[in-house]
Amino acid sequence: MADFSQLPVYANLVDRVHALPSIGRKTADKIAYHIIEMSDQDVERLVQAIQDAHQRIHRCSVCGNYTDKDVCSICSDPSRDASTICVVTRPRDIIPFDKSRELNCKFHVLHGLLSPMEGITPDMLTIDQLINRIKNGDVKEVIMATDPSVSGEATAMFISKLIKPLGVRVTRLGYGISIGTDLQYADTMTISRSIQYRNEL
Ligand SMILES: [Zn+2]
Numbered sequence: 001m002a003d004f005s006q007l008p009v010y011a012n013l014v015d016r017v018h019a020l021p022s023i024g025r026k027t028a029d030k031i032a033y034h035i036i037e038m039s040d041q042d043v044e045r046l047v048q049a050i051q052d053a054h055q056r057i058h059r060c061s062v063c064g065n066y067t068d069k070d071v072c073s074i075c076s077d078p079s080r081d082a083s084t085i086c087v088v089t090r091p092r093d094i095i096p097f098d099k100s101r102e103l104n105c106k107f108h109v110l111h112g113l114l115s116p117m118e119g120i121t122p123d124m125l126t127i128d129q130l131i132n133r134i135k136n137g138d139v140k141e142v143i144m145a146t147d148p149s150v151s152g153e154a155t156a157m158f159i160s161k162l163i164k165p166l167g168v169r170v171t172r173l174g175y176g177i178s179i180g181t182d183l184q185y186a187d188t189m190t191i192s193r194s195i196q197y198r199n200e201l
Contacts, residue, residue, distance in 0.1 A: 005029070010036070062133070064109035064126045066091045074098075074107055081105050083140040087130065087159065089113055089147050093183045097145060100191040105143075108133065113151035114158055127159060134166050141169040143198060147183060148173070160201040171198040 004010055010032060018028035035043065059065070060072035067073070074080065074094070084105035086097055094107050110125045133139065142163055144156035160170045174197035183191075 059109075059111075062129075063107050064091070064111055064129070065094055065107060079104070083138055084143065085130070085133065085139055085141075086143045086145050087156075088145050088183070089152065089155075093145065096183055096186055096188070096191050097195075100188045100195065102192040102195040103143070110146065110155065113146060113149075114155045115151050122158065125155075127162065130159070131162060131166070134163055134168055139168050141171060143195070144170065144172045144201060145183070156201065164201075170201040172201050174198045 005014075013032040013035065014025070014028045017023055017031045018025055020028075023031070035046075038046075056068045057066050058068075060067045060075055061070050062075040063072060065072040065074060069076075081104050084103065085108050086094075086103055086105050087108045087110060088094055088097065089110055089112065091109050094109070097103060097107070108126065108130045110127070110130075112120055112125050114120055114122060114125065130142075134142070142159075144160065146152035146156050156172055160172075164170055173194040186194075
């Protein structure tokens with residue numbers, strides 16, 4: 001063996017770290033090297049933290065947001081306006097909308113966008129659960145806050161056609177959000193404006 005980095009057990013660690021998002025091979029190698037030099041106790045803490053988060057955090061049974069309870073803190077908050085549901089692509093998208101304080105509403109997480117190319121069909125998203133929420137609740141408006149992308153638009157249109165007959169107002173984020181924006185990183189002002197200038201679908 002030429003050097004330790006050729007060891008299969010080391011190469012495997014680098015591969016696992018490299019498989020994480022935003023981590024190139026060089027960074028993966030740095031992290032793997034650091035892990036080798038960590039104390040046994042620190043490694044145990046890291047492994048435990050990963051396992052705990054992975055096992056305890058799951059989808060809210062109502063809206064699909066991530067939570068460590070059966071129902072998330074947004075769904076169980078009685079001070080929130082249940083007549084408006086803001087529909088987002090993924091749980092992390094709730095964060096900027098909530099921070100903007102423009103809305104004090106409930107949310108619904110689709111866990112993806114429709115994409116015939118990638119084989120993502122309506123039954124793979126939480127559309128049925130959304131329809132049930134509208135049918136069983138006093139929902140007046142649904143704001144489609146899916147990604148400003150081709151799939152995001154197509155998904156918003158698809159859902160809009162399904163829920164309009166249920167007698168709810170359906171709106172889409174307006175002014176300020178440009179195509180391709182990663183909503184998670186959009187600033188509060190942009191998010192607030194896009195909500196204020198939302199359009200009817
Ligand atoms: Zn929830």
